Amino acid sequence: MVKKINQDEFKTIDKSGVSVLDFNATWCGPCKMLAPVLEEVSEDFAGKANFYSIDTDDNPDLAREYGIMNIPAIVVLKDGEKVDMNVGFVPKEALSDFVSKNL
Amino acid sequence: MERFDIAIIGTGPAGLEAAITAKVRNKTVLLLGNKGSSDKVSKAHTIQNYLGLPNVSGEDMSKAFLAHATSMGIEITEDKVNAVYSMGKYFAIQCHSGDYEASSVIVAAGMTTMKPFPGEMEFLGRGVSYCATCDAALYKGKTAIIIAYSAADEEEAEFLAERAQKVYYLPQYEYAGNLGGNIEVTCDVKPDSIAYTEGRAYLATDKDTYTADGIFILREQIAPSQLVPGLQMDGNHIGVDRSMATNIKGLFACGDITGAPYQYIKAAGEGNVAALSAVSYLNELKKATE
Numbered sequence: 001m002v003k004k005i006n007q008d009e010f011k012t013i014d015k016s017g018v019s020v021l022d023f024n025a026t027w028c029g030p031c032k033m034l035a036p037v038l039e040e041v042s043e044d045f046a047g048k049a050n051f052y053s054i055d056t057d058d059n060p061d062l063a064r065e066y067g068i069m070n071i072p073a074i075v076v077l078k079d080g081e082k083v084d085m086n087v088g089f090v091p092k093e094a095l096s097d098f099v100s101k102n103l
Numbered sequence: 104m105e106r107f108d109i110a111i112i113g114t115g116p117a118g119l120e121a122a123i124t125a126k127v128r129n130k131t132v133l134l135l136g137n138k139g140s141s142d143k144v145s146k147a148h149t150i151q152n153y154l155g156l157p158n159v160s161g162e163d164m165s166k167a168f169l170a171h172a173t174s175m176g177i178e179i180t181e182d183k184v185n186a187v188y189s190m191g192k193y194f195a196i197q198c199h200s201g202d203y204e205a206s207s208v209i210v211a212a213g214m215t216t217m218k219p220f221p222g223e224m225e226f227l228g229r230g231v232s233y234c235a236t237c238d239a240a241l242y243k244g245k246t247a248i249i250i251a252y253s254a255a256d257e258e259e260a261e262f263l264a265e266r267a268q269k270v271y272y273l274p275q276y277e278y279a280g281n282l283g284g285n286i287e288v289t290c291d292v293k294p295d296s297i298a299y300t301e302g303r304a305y306l307a308t309d310k311d312t313y314t315a316d317g318i319f320i321l322r323e324q325i326a327p328s329q330l331v332p333g334l335q336m337d338g339n340h341i342g343v344d345r346s347m348a349t350n351i352k353g354l355f356a357c358g359d360i361t362g363a364p365y366q367y368i369k370a371a372g373e374g375n376v377a378a379l380s381a382v383s384y385l386n387e388l389k390k391a392t393e
Contacts, residue, residue, distance in 0.1 A: 028237040030332070033188040033195055040191060057240045067302075069241055069317055070232045087228025089332040091189035091351055 002035070002042050002051040007062040010054070015080035018049040018103055023066070023073040025057050030089040031072040037092050038074070045099055076102040106204040107133040109381050110196055112184050113211030115141035116367045117358025119168050120374030121209045121381075122177045128382045133203055134172075135196075138179050140165040143213060143359075144367065153368050164367070184212075187331045189351045192388070206388060207353040207381040210331065210341065211374060214359035217324045222297035226318075230299040233329060235259040235319045242267040245316040248306050250294055252276055256321040260286055263319070271313055327360060337362065347377035353384050 002022065005013065013019075022038055024031035035053070042051040056063040056071055066075050066082060076084040076099065084102050086095075109125045111118050114136030122134045139145060147161030156164060172179075182198040187208055196203040223231055232238050235249065239262055248271045249260050257272075257280045264270045270286045278290050293309040297318060306313040327341050328334050335342045335350035340362040347355045357373035359365045 025237070025240050028234075029197055030186065030188070030234070030237060033190065033197075037190060060240075060243065063241060069230055070228045070238050071241065073228070089186070089188055091333040092191045093352075094333045 001046075002039050002053050004053045004055075007054070007059040010052070010059075010062055013050075013052070015077060017079065018099075019077040019080075020045075020049050020051045020099060021066070021075040021077065022051070022053045023056050023063055023068045023071050023075065024053060025055060025071055028071055034072045034074075034089050034095075037090075037095060040092060041095050041099060044096060045103075048103055049099060074098070078102070104202075104204050106193060106206060107131045108205065108385055109133070109207050109209060109378070110135065110187075110194065110203060110205035111209045111211060112136065112187070112196075113141070113213060113358065113360075114138075114179055115144055115211060115213055115358055115370060116168060117360075117370040117374035117377070118209070118211035119172050119177075120371040121211060121357060121378040122374075123172060123175055124375050124378035125381065126175050126177055128378070130382060130385065132177065133196075133205055134177060134179050135182055135184055135198065135203075136179055138169075138181055140168055141213065144168070150367060152366070184330065185325070186329075187354070189331070189333060189354065192392075194353065207355070207384050208331075209347075209374075209377045209381055210327065210349075210354065210356040210360060211358045211370075211377070212327070212330070212360055214365065215324045215326060215339075217322060217326055219326070220294055220297050220320075222299070223320065226297060226299040226304070230304040230317050231297060232317060232319050233321065233325070235263040235321065238317070238319075239263050239266045242316065244268050247271070247317050247319060248304065248313050248315045249273065249319045249321060250275060250306075251321050252323050253321075254278075254280060257282055259319075259321060269315075271315060273308075273313075327356075345376075346380040347373055348380055353381075353388070355380055355384075 074086045108130035110133040125132045145165040186197045188195040194208045246269045251274050264286045272288045273292050295307040298305040304318045341356040343361045355377040357377040358370035
């Protein structure tokens with residue numbers, strides 16, 4: 001499951017282990033396409049990583065903090081530290097590979 | 104939304120032959136392209152080696168191709184494809200005037216002559232972007248450079264300028280627009296290369312060097328790897344095997360876009376193979392879901 005959160009909630013979530021952040025916006029076409037793909041991937045990685053969706057329009061501070069200049073952007077955190085980032089739409093297999101290589 | 108069996112992008116010999124073969128195999132086809140086939144065909148002087156059409160002019164060849172397709176009830180949808188997304192079991196095809204869905208896709212869009220600027224691919228997604236409307240929100244209070252290739256991009260510039268503090272607009276076409284306000288238009292500037300350091304993007308040109316928070320390149324032609332995110336390239340061409348399959352399941356490519364020789368009959372032949380491979384894929388897909 002991909003959980004939609006805002007920047008205040010982000011401060012309070014448990015960041016131990018692997019977290020996958022999806023930075024998006026409602027009017028961004030590729031973001032909309034990526035959302036269902038990420039949802040499927042999140043099911044495959046249930047229990048191994050936590051998935052969050054962040055609207056960059058509503059949460060500009062968080063987007064700035066992670067240096068997001070283009071969306072969709074998928075950021076992988078390990079124990080709260082940014083370890084990898086992928087920008088743009090990616091097909092499911094490639095997205096799965098991207099997440100699993102960061103586990 | 105109707106989900107087509109096969110969406111075909113391109114109406115040159117590869118795309119048309121793929122559509123004809125798909126139709127013979129009783130598949131529903133969405134054929135996206137140009138009602139006049141392809142400029143590369145219709146503008147050719149004479150073609151001497153196309154089987155069954157000796158010494159044919161490009162114009163006549165193009166007419167023969169279109170007549171064949173029309174006689175089989177194949178329609179061409181004139182729309183510009185912005186992106187093809189592999190959604191797992193189907194493809195979402197985003198076009199200028201709407202979205203489509205298909206179970207498989209054949210890319211027969213021809214050879215693109217577009218060359219990225221030095222630095223462009225390196226900083227793509229990190230300061231370089233192809234979609235101003237996508238990233239506009241991230242430019243609140245920031246500055247951006249737009250390298251534009253058609254008058255249609257002026258709308259994107261305005262959208263970005265509503266959020267950005269300043270937009271430098273560098274038209275690479277005959278500019279006759281009336282952009283103003285915080286958009287600074289400079290004509291006759293040829294971009295050379297792109298660099299990005301410490302959060303600033305730099306565009307070197309034949310005149311000044313421009314700097315901003317990010318650079319947008321709005322080309323009319325999209326490189327195949329941008330058209331289909333995740334697509335594996337082989338140099339400037341789409342990487343395919345003998346069945347015309349790409350690295351993305353259900354997505355095939357044929358014609359000039361797969362590489363030389365750039366011959367009409369080779370393109371048509373590959374179109375035939377791509378369509379038959381798409382048909383096999385559809386059968387597998389059907390079996391898997393039954």
